[in-house]
Every structure is written in C-alpha cells, then in structure tokens.
Amino acid sequence: MINLFEPNIGTQSSESLSQVFTSKWLGRGDFVNSFEEKLTKFMKIDSNFHTISSCSDAIIGSFELFDFKIDDEIIMPTNSFPVISSGAILKGLKPVIVDIDPSTGNIDFESCRKALSTRTKAIYITHYGGIPVDIKKLKEYIGNDIIILEDSACALGTFVDNQSVGSNGDFSCWSFDAMKLLVCGEGGAFHIKDSERFERACEFFYLGLPKNKKSGMDSAKDNANWWEYDLKRIGIRSIFTNINAAIGLPELERLNFYLERKSEIASKYDNNLRAELITHRNDLLKDNVTYSNYFYTIKTDKRDELAKYLLEKKIYTSLRYSPLHKMNLFQKYAVGDFFGADDFYSRSLNIPIHQFLKDGDAEYIIDSINSFY
Numbered sequence: 361m362i363n364l365f366e367p368n369i370g371t372q373s374s375e376s377l378s379q380v381f382t383s384k385w386l387g388r389g390d391f392v393n394s395f396e397e398k399l400t401k402f403m404k405i406d407s408n409f410h411t412i413s414s415c416s417d418a419i420i421g422s423f424e425l426f427d428f429k430i431d432d433e434i435i436m437p438t439n440s441f442p443v444i445s446s447g448a449i450l451k452g453l454k455p456v457i458v459d460i461d462p463s464t465g466n467i468d469f470e471s472c473r474k475a476l477s478t479r480t481k482a483i484y485i486t487h488y489g490g491i492p493v494d495i496k497k498l499k500e501y502i503g504n505d506i507i508i509l510e511d512s513a514c515a516l517g518t519f520v521d522n523q524s525v526g527s528n529g530d531f532s533c534w535s536f537d538a539m540k541l542l543v544c545g546e547g548g549a550f551h552i553k554d555s556e557r558f559e560r561a562c563e564f565f566y567l568g569l570p571k572n573k574k575s576g577m578d579s580a581k582d583n584a585n586w587w588e589y590d591l592k593r594i595g596i597r598s599i600f601t602n603i604n605a606a607i608g609l610p611e612l613e614r615l616n617f618y619l620e621r622k623s624e625i626a627s628k629y630d631n632n633l634r635a636e637l638i639t640h641r642n643d644l645l646k647d648n649v650t651y652s653n654y655f656y657t658i659k660t661d662k663r664d665e666l667a668k669y670l671l672e673k674k675i676y677t678s679l680r681y682s683p684l685h686k687m688n689l690f691q692k693y694a695v696g697d698f699f700g701a702d703d704f705y706s707r708s709l710n711i712p713i714h715q716f717l718k719d720g721d722a723e724y725i726i727d728s729i730n731s732f733y
C-alpha cells in the first residue's frame with residue numbers, strides 16, 4: 361500500500377537514542393536544549409519557543425494563558441483538529457464554529473466577521489496542511505483587538521516573507537508526532553510573543569514551578585532544605601524529553617531535503633494531474649511563500665468513487681479533519697452557513713505526499729488518477 365504519510369526513523373536516531381540511554385538522563389536535558397537551539401535556527405525564531413509533550417497539550421494549555429473568562433467566545437473553523445473545540449469547552453469557553461474557504465481548507469474571513477460578538481475574545485486559526493492563513497487580511501475583517509491563536513501543527517517549513525508561520529503571533533504551536541515532517545515519536549512546541557505570558561506558559565506546563573527553579577541537586581550547596589519546593593501557579597506536567605529529542609535531532613538535519621522532496625512531488629502532481637482537480641495551488645505558488653506541502657489535496661465531484669478506485673490500486677487516501685459542525689458534541693456551536701465546508705468535504709481528497717515517495721510511486725498515483733477518468 362502506498363501510504364499518505366510515512367515516518368522515517370533512520371539508524372542515526374537509534375544511535376542518538378542509545379546515547380540517551382547511556383547517559384541515564386531520559387528526561388528533559390541537553391538533547392532537548394540542542395533540539396530547541398537547532399529548530400529555532402531553522403525556523404528563524406529568536407526566543408520564547410518551548411517544547412512540550414504534544415501540540416494537543418499546547419492547544420489545551422493555550423486556553424489557560426490568555427485570561428479568558430467563562431462563556432468567552434473563541435471562533436474556529438469547522439476544519440480544525442478536535443482538541444481545539446474540546447479544549448475551549450474544558451475551560452468553560454464557547455466554541456463558535458464557522459465556515460472555511462473550500463479552495464484551501466482554511467478559515468473563511470467573512471464568516472469570522474459575521475460571527476463576531478461582544479464576547480469574542482480569540483480566533484483559533486489552523487494553517488491547513490501548512491497553507492498559511494493570511495493574518496493581515498484576516499485582521500481587515502476582525503480588527504486588531506481579537507487574539508489570534510495559531511495551530512501550525514503541519515506548518516513546519518512554511519515561511520511567508522522569510523518568516524516561519526506562527527513565529528510572530530500571540531500564540532502558535534507545532535507537532536512532532538509520528539506523522540509529521542519532523543518526527544520525534546511524540547512532541548510539540550509553542551511560541552508566544554509576549555515574554556511574561558511565555559514564562560507563565562513554561563511554568564504552567566511544568567506543574568506551576570517557577571521557571572528558573574533549579575533541580576534539588578543543583579541547589580543543594582546553597583540551600584539547607586534543597587528538597588523543598590513551592591508552586592507559583594496551578595499547572596500540568598507536559599515535557600519533551602531527551603528521548604524525543606534524540607529521535608528528532610538527526611531528522612532536523614534532513615528537514616530541507618524533506619521539504620525539497622515534497623515540493624518536487626507536488627510539482628509532479630501540479631504538472632501531470634488534470635487541472636480541474638487542483639484548486640489550492642494558486643494560493644501557494646507565490647514568490648514570498650515557501651510551503652511545507654504537508655497535504656496535497658485534490659477536488660473532484662467523483663471523490664468517493666476515486667478514493668475507492670485508488671484503494672483497490674493500493675493507494676491510500678484520506679481527508680483531514682472531520683468537520684466539527686457535523687459532530688454531535690459540537691454541532692450546537694456552529695454559526696452561519698457552511699457552503700464552503702459542504703463543497704470541501706464532499707469533493708476533497710488528500711493524496712499521498714511524503715518525502716520517501718519514490719518517483720515511480722508518484723507516477724503510478726498520477727497514472728491511476730488519470731486512468732480513473
């Protein structure tokens with residue numbers, strides 16, 4: 361079967377893992393520091409970047425960090441990872457689920473504008489498959505007072521004007537789970553522009569301990585009762601460990617190669633698939649955008665038949681994410697029309713695109729899709 365995504369963990373990851381085992385320090389330590397240093401260099405982020413257990417944790421935590429009050433409203437596109445709506449509800453907030461732009465799968469700006477109310481505090485955008493939401497344009501619709509939270513889980517490698525998506529906003533988060541461009545087993549990271557809020561976030565994700573608290577052993581020489589600690593705030597424990605970092609560190613060295621390879625495959629699809637199947641590329645092929653190509657999404661009226669036909673040919677396809685406004689748990693939070701979503705969910709299909717897809721596989725996929733017609 362040709363997979364949609366395929367994690368690659370090379371022998372170098374096992375070698376660096378064995379160094380972690382030998383060191384006997386499996387938790388957060390030097391490997392994590394080195395991972396953060398190299399990754400922020402790749403992303404061109406100077407500060408306020410921190411790794412934790414998962415992007416889902418970062419999203420749940422983000423609702424704690426912006427002083428939201430019960431029943432405050434958070435606008436989100438129906439095409440969101442479900443933890444965004446669940447996380448808002450867990451915190452006593454009200455998700456307001458709106459329509460999407462069917463060509464990109466990203467939030468629809470006019471629907472955001474219509475959904476604004478006196479209780480709107482934030483918009484949770486998702487850069488769908490790494491396709492950048494034009495935040496400047498979004499602000500023309502919603503003004504400058506609404507907090508913009510960014511789910512950039514799949515946007516590692518997307519740069520706009522030479523700036524990594526998510527690196528300049530109020531809050532953004534990324535994922536390093538087993539299906540992402542940078543695989544660490546599990547893992548996530550966040551960036552928060554405001555330094556005081558960033559410090560609060562780091563404390564929140566580590567039990568609420570003061571950020572600069574030393575370990576018991578490090579403070580033993582200056583402190584009579586070095587085993588004591590006090591908490592600064594309520595918190596949870598979500599950490600990125602040396603184990604995750606050791607898996608990811610060698611992968612980091614290959615990110616540019618992976619991105620180039622995905623871009624080559626996307627160009628093959630662009631050039632060889634029927635033009636009417638490709639609707640999202642014009643938004644991306646702009647000089648100031650470098651795109652992660654996390655998904656390659658085609659659109660066709662015969663989507664279901666095509667997916668079945670490809671499955672028979674051992675090509676696995678899928679469609680992320682199930683629409684929030686159709687889920688029993690969340691449908692009461694849907695507002696406005698969903699014409700864009702209706703189109704997107706009835707006609708779109710994510711086809712395989714990953715760095716280890718061979719030319720022959722890509723050609724087989726193209727031939728199979730073309731032969732379907």
Ligand SMILES: Cc1ncc(COP(=O)(O)O)c(C=O)c1O
Nearest residue numbers: 414415416441513535536537548
């Ligand atoms: C858009 C999006 N957001 C959030 C997540 C959650 O990431 P994680 O698996 O690191 O919790 C995912 C995972 O697939 C995702 O695709």
